[in-house]
Amino acid sequence: MTSVISSGAALLALRPRGADNRPYMLRDKSxxxxxxxxxxxxxxxxxxxxxxxxxxxxxxxxxxxxxQIFEQEITFHFAAEEKELFPVAARFPELQLLVQELVTGHILLRDFFSRAAARKLHVAGLQALVEKLASHIRKEERELFEGMQRLMSPEELSVVGGALQQSLAEASNACILPSAATRLRPKQ
Structure with a gap:
């Protein structure tokens, strides 16, 4: 019994932590x-x-x-967040500014995706896209999702989850495979 408790404590100690040094919450199924x-x-x-x-x-x-990723997945992802998630989150005063930042982030990212579709990004633009997209995702995961889970009841989150599921139903379920030129390379 002790080993289960101590291994559980060890796992908790390894969980990523926020700025306040508290471990991030496990993600709600919704x-x-x-x-x-x-x-x-x-x-x-x-x-x-x-x-x-x-x-x-x-x-x-x-x-x-x-x-391809934008057209098959991200377009639907952004639409679901903007239609279902952001309006619910914006009802909470402590999340309103964050929601505004995330909406602005979607506008900026759509511009990057549009430039990629027009083949107008160079290496610096691709690097900027990587940084902006990763930062945006982390903000949603660590701030928005955590805040919603803290402020909303499981029932409220379940309603949001159902609406998200309907919105995301249009997204492609196809697996997007990297080409030979875009496959994962070993770290150098």
Whole structure:
């Protein structure tokens, strides 16, 4: 029995922590579909960042993949957040400024995705996209989702989850596979 308790305490000690040194909450099941999509985008950010660090980025291939991910997943993700999640979160005064920042972030990110679709991003633009997208996702996960879970009842979160599920139903379930030029490269 002691080993279970001590191993549980050890796992809790390893959980990521916020600025206040408290461990982040486990994600409510209603928000998990958005978190899974966030993981897909963070994986894109890691692969692209490693490619940039290694040099010789195939701009055409990366921008084509970014366009595909935006059209098949991120467009629906943003729409679901803006229609279902942000209005609910904005009801809480302590989340209103954060919601405004996230809406502004969507506008900025849509501009990056539009430039990628037009094949107008260079390496510096791709690096800026990686930084902005990763930062935006972390803000949603660590601040918005945590705040909503703290302020809302499980029943309220369940209602939001149902609405999100309907909104996300249009998103492609296709697995977007990287091309040879955009596959994950070992860290150098």
């Amino acid at each position: 928000l998990i579909p958005l978190s899974h999509q966030h993981q897909h985008c963070l994986a894109l950010c890691v692969r692209l960042d490693r490619a940039i660090q290694a040099g010789g980025v195939d701009l055409e291939a990366w921008q084509a993949e970014i366009q």
